[in-house]
Amino acid sequence: MAKKLMKGNEAMSAAAINAGCRFFFGYPITPQNEIPEYMSRELPKVGGSFIQAESEVSAINMVYGAAGCGARVMTSSSSPGMALKQEGLSYIAGAELPCVVINVTRGGPGLGGIQPSQADYFQATRGGGNGDYYMPVYAPATVQEAVDLIGKGFDVADQYRTPVMLLVDGMIGQVMEPVELNENPERKEFNKSWATTTTKGERAPNIINSLYLKPEELELHCEKLFRKFDAIKENEVMSETIGLEDAEIVLVAYGTTARIAKNVIKSLEKDGIKAGLIRPITVWPFPYEDVKNLNEKVKNILVVEMSMGQMIEDVRLGNEGRKPVYFYGRTGGMVPTPEDIIKKVKEIMGR
The missing domain is CATH 3.40.50.970 (Thiamin diphosphate (ThDP)-binding fold, Pyr/PP domains)
Structure with missing residues (x-):
């Protein structure tokens, strides 16, 4: 077609x-x-x-x-x-x-x-x-x-x-x-x-x-x-996951922000940082199991949203205190740039 x-x-x-x-x-x-x-x-x-x-x-x-x-x-x-x-x-x-x-x-x-x-x-x-x-x-x-x-x-x-x-x-x-x-x-x-x-x-x-x-x-x-x-x-839970097997840090994002996050992952790989992505397709019901079952290689989680931080609550619920959860967001109609997210990732990881 x-x-x-x-x-x-x-x-x-x-x-x-x-x-x-x-x-x-x-x-x-x-x-x-x-x-x-x-x-x-x-x-x-x-x-x-x-x-x-x-x-x-x-x-x-x-x-x-x-x-x-x-x-x-x-x-x-x-x-x-x-x-x-x-x-x-x-x-x-x-x-x-x-x-x-x-x-x-x-x-x-x-x-x-x-x-x-x-x-x-x-x-x-x-x-x-x-x-x-x-x-x-x-x-x-x-x-x-x-x-x-x-x-x-x-x-x-x-x-x-x-x-x-x-x-x-x-x-x-x-x-x-x-x-x-x-x-x-x-x-x-x-x-x-x-x-x-x-x-x-x-x-x-x-x-x-x-x-x-x-x-x-x-x-x-x-x-x-x-x-x-x-x-x-x-x-009915739906999600997309990328690179969780060997990720050091996992980004959680949905919608347009997830598209930006995918480019961030590629850029970070060039810098020697292994990042993964959890993209909720259903934000209710939320894919809590994806967040809960991250392996030991994952040291940090970064939630990225076009808001002041709302989905972060569901990520924390799914994470159950297993990993540190950070947030980066833009709001009011501003869209996060790959450069801004990369900077935040490197700040979290002390690079």
Whole structure:
């Protein structure tokens, strides 16, 4: 299949349509605007529906409605817009509805700026909304990987009846790269007898809700949700590791930052420093075992992020005090340079 040069936002949109997404509800905010633009143009061509809602709050509740009908549905936003969607995401998680959400992150807090960032890590991996819940969160490092994870995201959402997020820093949303789009993927079939639209007049309609006024019932529901989350942690962890066998220092990075880290590893090798990389592809569930099982040759761990240090908490949890953990980050839309990371590595190692 021939590759096509596409901007990240448009490539993810095309992948969603190919994966069977037929409903999109959203609201414009930079740097994700190409997603609703693409969906507004292309969804009607395949019999789908696009609505630009009056707000992010409206958009996520429209997603709730379409997901409750059993449809494949998606929304997207960027950091402050995603903050507005958190109540709806909590409702969707509580009601056990499948959907895909893309966050093309920008600098913050507040309105911040429109440059790429990874400072929404806590918001994405710690639930974001109220109550006890999680959702799978993918962090692609290339446009092609983002495309591939869209299809997987819809399948995982349907399999576990859960919202799924793609946490995409603004650079991957805006960069143009050659991608291969699978226009006719083999789609898995999922039983959606829970949906509101499958009664066919043969039974009473399903009621989809996240309200449990009796505390005993709500506790049982939360316990059920966490059995599902345990299954996701058991089956859906994804990561890439490089050079861990003989590394003296291991970098942990995701998304665009991981791409920079790969170049750093090559440069350090020329300087006689053996460095490895752990790249979480799922930032929830996090690949704790990769961090936990580092061999004795590894003396130090360096977490690199486009933030003031959020993923470092998960690295420390996985590390369990076995190795010293250091951090290097840039924030506000600033991107770490290979030179800066190399300098930090040499500082840590006393070179």
